[in-house]
Amino acid sequence: MDMDQADEFADYLEHPRFGRGPRLTDLEPLDNWGWQYLASGPERIPHTGVRADPERHVNTFHYAVEYYFDLRRVCRDCGRKFIFFAEEQKHWYEDLQLPLHADAVRCVGCRKAERGIAWLRQRYEELLAMTSRTAEETLELVGAGLTLVDEGLFGFRVLEHMRAILKSVPSGTDGADEMRGRADDLLARVQAPNF
Template identity: 50%
Template sequence: MKRGTDKFSDFVEHPRYGRGPRITGQNPQTNYGSTFIHWHSPTDCRIPNTAINANTSRQKEPTVAVTHYYDVERRCRDCGRMFIFFAEEQRHWYEVLRFGLDSDCVRCVECRKSEQQTAHLRQRYESLLDRSDRTDKETLELIDCALTLVEHSAFGHRTLQRIRALLNSFPSESKIRRHATFRGLANRADILTEAAANHPMQPSGEVGRFEVDDQPSPPADR
């Protein structure tokens, strides 16, 4: 299987499939009697001569089975960079992971990975927040999670009030306050508080649950 390059040198690189298209020499067109190309791969974004055969028996209850996958060009919803949703990646989605054929890839692999990390961090934050018997170490972890979520714009600046309250929950005579970890967290909180004061139009509250994409977001390395 040959590799294409040229204009794809600035595309986001996938750790498994690379950056440029994978040339197969296949270029089928939709024929409603026998050949069906995925709805998310119209001619204006599919890359010619990159098609691979699909195994329709492995697709999850398709209304219309897709017979071929193409490498297709995409612009990431989050970072705006171009990337390829590879035909082989699609086959893995729809035939191995068995995502529905209504699923589409709207983020590059780097942003998918970042989104997953943020989701896991938020889950940990909420788990710690709900605990009434947190240890001091877990409270520091909770503060770290909250600060990171603010830094990643997953939470708004109102969360800083909760962070400050958590920091102040340690008595002034507590040894925890003398630890480098505590001082580092307090310093990050000060930096974010100052930034919030300089940008009053920033969101003021914690965001709600993560919005669900129109299509599911798969594992970042898929």
């Protein structure tokens, strides 16, 4: 890649597998009508073509996608620039069999964080459904609830619920005071005039 191109991608997020800059393959099909590609236009990085296998696609548009290209993206969560790599697309649409309209809207880090949050929410529901909980489980439940409030998934009511549950844990129990501190901090933050 030439220097201009290296500079252009200097502020892109580094992908754990593919690195920072585009993966040049020198494959740039001459036909530029665009309909055998997933994307044309400025998001497409030239000379990064990877041949697709349309037979492995679970759905098609009204045309077969024959090439993938590295695509410029901006993460919806953290706002940073990243590349949705052609090789990644091949993996998504051929190995994982994701539909062709599935797009990478988040960077790898934020996708991982989102999965972590999904897991945390599932654990929260599990703990909440238990008929009796040890002090440790109660604290785990409260910790999960507070994190989910912090992440904006749960609102003020859940925070109040977590504070009520915390009251059942004797002070002096390992971690209980820390949870109270976290709950108070969150409460202070959400006590805006509209509450």
